[in-house]
Amino acid sequence: FIEAMTGFVTGDDFQLNGHENIVSIKTHYPSNEGRPLPGSKAIPRAILLIRHPLYSIPSYFNFLYEYQNGLEGHSTRAPLEEWIKWRNDNFDRQLQVWLRHTEYWLENFKGSNRLVVQYERLTDDESGPKVANHIARFLEQSNGVSSRSSTEIPCIWNMIVKYKNNQQAGQTTDLQSKRGVPKY
Numbered sequence: 001f002i003e004a005m006t007g008f009v010t011g012d013d014f015q016l017n018g019h020e021n022i023v024s025i026k027t028h029y030p031s032n033e034g035r036p037l038p039g040s041k042a043i044p045r046a047i048l049l050i051r052h053p054l055y056s057i058p059s060y061f062n063f064l065y066e067y068q069n070g071l072e073g074h075s076t077r078a079p080l081e082e083w084i085k086w087r088n089d090n091f092d093r094q095l096q097v098w099l100r101h102t103e104y105w106l107e108n109f110k111g112s113n114r115l116v117v118q119y120e121r122l123t124d125d126e127s128g129p130k131v132a133n134h135i136a137r138f139l140e141q142s143n144g145v146s147s148r149s150s151t152e153i154p155c156i157w158n159m160i161v162k163y164k165n166n167q168q169a170g171q172t173t174d175l176q177s178k179r180g181v182p183k184y
Helices: 002-006 053-068 080-108 128-140 153-161 163-169
Strands: 009-012 022-026 046-050 114-118
Touching (some): 002 009, 002 022, 002 153, 046 080, 080 114, 114 128, 128 153
Parallel strands (some): 009 022
């Protein structure tokens, strides 16, 4: 999503893809599933994409279930019985992990150097394109970063954030072939 908006490469805390000029790095740090980023003291700004724990904890369990069973990511919901057992055994700890992650990013990046984005608003059909434009404007405040025009951002948002809906409907847009926007 950020690559399509800015043309800059993105990475995550396990793979920077051999690039040094990266506009964003996805991380779950400081949870056990994330790791400290080399050179993290030089990171001047952060976008905290935060999902309500009512949804993020079951989503995390589905991720674990897929990983442990060799399934493709975002392809399967775990059986209800397994979710209930895992939830009963792990809920308190997972809520603390969620809280520690959130507090870390809120405490270490302040004011204009931090943008908090609610996942539920980003993925919502009505508010999503507006939130996407807000993210683009935040990224543009970084040295050397520009993004697509505010009229293109809703199209990019639709093609990437709502890709499953688009795949089911067989939709494409002209934007897929313009300016190096990846085809998803």
